[in-house]
Amino acid sequence: DDQMETNNQGLSYNYYEKTCPKVEEIVRSSLSSMFILDPSSPAALLRLMFHDCQVQGCDASILIEPSGDNHQFTEIDSVKNFGIRKRDLIGVIKTSLETECPKQVSCSDIIILAAREAVSLTGGPLIPVPLGRKDTLSTPSKHVADSHLPPSTADVDSILSLFDGKGMTIEESVAIMGSHTLGVTHCNNVLSRFDNANATSENMDPHFQTFLRVVCPEFSPSSKAAEATFVPNDQTSLIFDTAYYDDAIAGRGNLRIDSEIGADPRTRPFVEAFAADQNRFFNAFSSAFVKLSSYKVLTGSDGVVRSVCDKVD
Ligand code: HEM
Numbered sequence: 001d002d003q004m005e006t007n008n009q010g011l012s013y014n015y016y017e018k019t020c021p022k023v024e025e026i027v028r029s030s031l032s033s034m035f036i037l038d039p040s041s042p043a044a045l046l047r048l049m050f051h052d053c054q055v056q057g058c059d060a061s062i063l064i065e066p067s068g069d070n071h072q073f074t075e076i077d078s079v080k081n082f083g084i085r086k087r088d089l090i091g092v093i094k095t096s097l098e099t100e101c102p103k104q105v106s107c108s109d110i111i112i113l114a115a116r117e118a119v120s121l122t123g124g125p126l127i128p129v130p131l132g133r134k135d136t137l138s139t140p141s142k143h144v145a146d147s148h149l150p151p152s153t154a155d156v157d158s159i160l161s162l163f164d165g166k167g168m169t170i171e172e173s174v175a176i177m178g179s180h181t182l183g184v185t186h187c188n189n190v191l192s193r194f195d196n197a198n199a200t201s202e203n204m205d206p207h208f209q210t211f212l213r214v215v216c217p218e219f220s221p222s223s224k225a226a227e228a229t230f231v232p233n234d235q236t237s238l239i240f241d242t243a244y245y246d247d248a249i250a251g252r253g254n255l256r257i258d259s260e261i262g263a264d265p266r267t268r269p270f271v272e273a274f275a276a277d278q279n280r281f282f283n284a285f286s287s288a289f290v291k292l293s294s295y296k297v298l299t300g301s302d303g304v305v306r307s308v309c310d311k312v313d
C-alpha cells in the first residue's frame, strides 16, 4: 500500500522507495571501495554523523564550506571539530546519487547512511535507519559548535545528560560510546590525562600510561607534533567489536570518558555486559544510533535537498 510508516520525527523506512529505490545500494557500494582504499575512513564517517547531529541537529550543516566573510567563524572552524575528516566522501556519494536520482536524496540522509555502512562494513550490525531528513540552509557559527560539541575531557555525568537529551537510556548511552571501538585519538586530546591535578587521569592502567607517554611525549597540546600524532581508540581500531569495553574495564581508555565509563557504578554494569555479550552491545547500539540520527531533524518543507553538499545555494 501507499501509506508511509513514519516515526515520531516524521522519518520513514521506505522514504526513497519511489524516488530513489537504489539509494542504500549505491551508498554501500561507493563506500566499500572507498574503505578498501583507506580503512581508516569508516571511523571518520561515524564521527562525522555525531558532530553533524550534535550541532543544530542532523541537517548536514557540518558539510558547509566556509566562504568569503564567514571564513574562520563557521561550525567547521570550531576547535571541537579538530580531527573531523572525509567530509568530501559525502560529496562524492552525492554526485553518484544526483546522476541516478537528481535532487532527491538529502546530504543529511547520506551522512546517516554513510555512518550506518561504516558500522556494518567494519563488522558491526546492519542498522535499519528511517530516512527523509532535509538539509539546512543556515550555517551555525563557530560559537554554536563550541558550545554544543562535548570537550575531550567530558565525564560520565556530562555524557549521560547529553544522551538523555536525545531520549537514550544509560544502557544506550554506554552503547553509543562504543563508537570509540573505531578510529584514533590525537595526542593533543590525550595530554590532559597526564595532569594529575584534576581527575582526568583516574582508572588508568600504569602500563597503558607508559605507552601513552611514549607515543605522546610532553609536547604542548597546541603544537604541530601533538596534532600530528595519534593512538588507536582500542586494540582493534579498524574493527567494530567489543574490545573498547575490555579496554575500559582494564583502564586502557584514551579519553577520560573511555576510562571512567569502566569505573562509574552507573555505567560499569553495562560495560561488563557488553564486553561479555556482543549481541547485547549491537542491539543497544542500534537503538541508540537511531535515536542519535533522528535528533532535531528537518522534514517536509522545513528544509531543502541541497544539490551540492558543501554549499548553500
Ligand atoms: C559524548 C562524548 C564524546 C566525546 C567526549 C568524544 C570525543 C572524541 C575525541 C576527543 C576524539 C578524538 C579526535 C581526534 O583526536 O582526532 C574522538 C574520536 C572519535 N569519536 Fe568521539 N566522542 C564522544 C562521543 C562519540 C559518539 C557519540 C560517536 C559516534 C556516534 C563518536 C565517534 C568517534 C569516532 C568514530 C572517533 C574516531 C575518529 C577518527 O578516527 O577520525 N564519538 N571522539
Ligand SMILES: [Ca+2]
Residues within 6 Å of the ligand: 051, 052, 053, 054, 055, 056, 057, 058, 059, 060, 061, 062
Ligand atoms: Ca548539524
Ligand SMILES: [Ca+2]
Residues within 6 Å of the ligand: 181, 182, 234, 235, 236, 237, 238, 239, 240, 241, 242, 243, 244
Ligand atoms: Ca575495535
